[in-house]
Amino acid sequence: MRNNRAMTIVPHRVAVLAIDQVVGLDLGTPSQVFGTARTKDLRPLYTVDACTPGGRSVRSTAGYQVLPDHGLELVEAADTVVVPGIHGGPALTDGILDPEVAAALRAAHERGARIMSICTGAFVLAAAGLLDGRRATTHWAYADLFRRLYPAVDLDPDVLFIDSDDVLTSAGVAAGLDLCLHVIRTDHGSEVANRSARRCVVPPWRDGGQAQYIERPVPHRAGTGTAGTREWARQRLHEPVTLRDLAEHARMSVRTFTRHFRSETGLSPAQWLLQERTDHARLLLETTDLTVDQVAHRCGFGTAAALRQQLRQRIGVAPSAYRRAFHRHP
Template identity: 80%
Template structure:
């Protein structure tokens, strides 16, 4: 649910910690994505700033130097700390980082800050001991190296991002954008996150459990995409949708469609459909005055009890609690 630090006066403070050989795209992602999250009157919800150890310049993998305005002291007051990926150094070869970086990260976490990593930034969090005993992810190409260096971390390289309490990790490159949008959604709801996604020209939602695009054999030319069937289903969430209906839309056998669907989304058709219905129900709870019973029907759950069960499994709260948190008119609470 909504992060308490997002509700404090003034923008939520984000410290982006850049280390030697920082990945250029990863470095720019937090500032770009979080800057698009704004209130209806244009007030920014976040203030993202970059820092380095000692405030010294560091090299990026994109052929330029990063000259920051801040040192590690920025972590002392940050509500969220984000570590972008890196492509060189002891943290990748021996799994170690400097004591000053370790101390700054651990101190930020211990005082309650949210800690995030993008791509190989997970190596930094692991070296600081912040991932011990936690589920985490990183770029799939670095999975074996990560396991070798950090055996106490429960690594899952097959997903886009993982949130384990106040520590969040993402896979490589564009998955960092997904994670940032996920955090905006947690802090301020789907409507704000969707607006941010549109400004970034990104899909509004890719579930964290979706598969990374790991190298695999190119599918046969006779296998077509399931994208058309997915869009067809999104327009009919309020109707019963059977697996055979989806397969017919894609002009595939049920068996071929199921295999292709999972390879494209990382989910079974049933899991994906449930996710879409839950997300649609959340949007209706945030943006309409419909009753919970009406929302249950319009999102395809049929009954309030079914919607309540799925919403509780997904985000741990009842529909009325969710609406009270995210609706602009919180008095609209249904039992």
Template identity: 75%
Template structure:
């Protein structure tokens, strides 16, 4: 039996309480079909000393920074206060420990304002990253060399990953489970945590903006209608007509609600459905291209590679599981997308 993946959560003074608990909750819920844990999560602080949280309690860890010397993944939760937020600096021993972990091959991640700590340690210079949208102006001022994208839920840049604010840490952790062990394991973990496996759009939809969003004129029903027709051509004018709006009004409402244009959203949904079929069926890539609405293998290959980073065949070799798909996964026959799996997709 393989050894569970070791995860270290580095809590600094002012740690955001939800961010601190997210990795243990999500990774703790990730298990094999037989219930064997896929990850072991431990918490550390500088010197193994207690640190204050944003919720009015202290965190008493079991480990000091030496934990970062042996773990496979290091996660830095967000912080509510401290020098990383004020002047863009971090304690030397923390920066050294993070850089050493990355240099030896560990995956390093941040949740929310934890990106300030990674940037202060010099790990994000010249790289794409994200953080809570409300802190984006400050982040850009303190770390102009980082290619910040405040509109997405998370950024996966190989062994450096960053998430947007607060609950986006759940999205990032589920993405890591999906990357490590496939959609089935991620979906099981999501169900145990009572959260969607992935969410529509990016954090742009949560940014404060003076756009009225009346419940009588939303696009949720039309998105559900379109998900059931991913195997068919779905034109913008058809979506607008279903929502009983003009194309212009529909597009405005759609972007406000999802953070994406209708075309971007459709591509995202088709790609995620292709991932499910590649992992859980033996259908040919050509058939999957048709069943997901891409039409041709070339179109599927182009869009899949642009979003996932590998070709469909390479993805299947990595994630295809030989065992039958459990009934509770809800994978249905080609041409009828499983909306329970596709209802929430993440922009990265």
């Protein structure tokens, strides 16, 4: 007989804290991404609600006002607090934050809540004093301003997101999606995160250390992209797929294929293949009882030693340690 109490899932509570000049896309990202994270029987793993100081309306940069259902009391009860980006206001221009907001963020952090920012939301966290002495990121275009206002923060504007355990920051726009998926992956594993990514129609994983932006993307005509070839390669990760194989499948020269591939993914074909193989290995370590040797062969690494080297390089742990931390039995 099943223990119904053991089967009960209490959703993780996420509060999205908006202040004046909030970026509309950033404001909607947490509810969209976390809202898709569900168990296989469709039970929600997160609840997401928005709040503002005093529950008052705030202006967005998208030409509308936001009137939430909650005030800062939501921050007091949340397990995770997300601060979207802003495109104006004293936190961005002068390093000054509403004392009520700063106190609420500091109190949440002190009681153990996870604190996250998207894009220039890092200015809000810095103004609250939560980033002093920490490594953090924000949108690359605001890096110089950020350094002038918050010199005590170790800013790295060349990455998509930074996970400092209890305080996480991300770069602009799509990097907020990456950070939310990273959190889902950390909380519930690759299988749940991949399903969320599929629902959101975004890549399931971009390494946080990946560069923020791609210089001078090359536009391509319909029918000349590499998406079909990338999917073809994903089905053959266990095979020794070469650059020439990829180019031939896409019916392009190697040079043209490489140019298109980098413009669409921000990675070289070799970097992308290595990332896909590593991510697939992580999924197999989390969701199967295959030996490390079997996982290595199924992902195209050939040997457990090669897989071990890549996992240590990417996430700093060996396959066995990763499995102990993240393995989930059906």
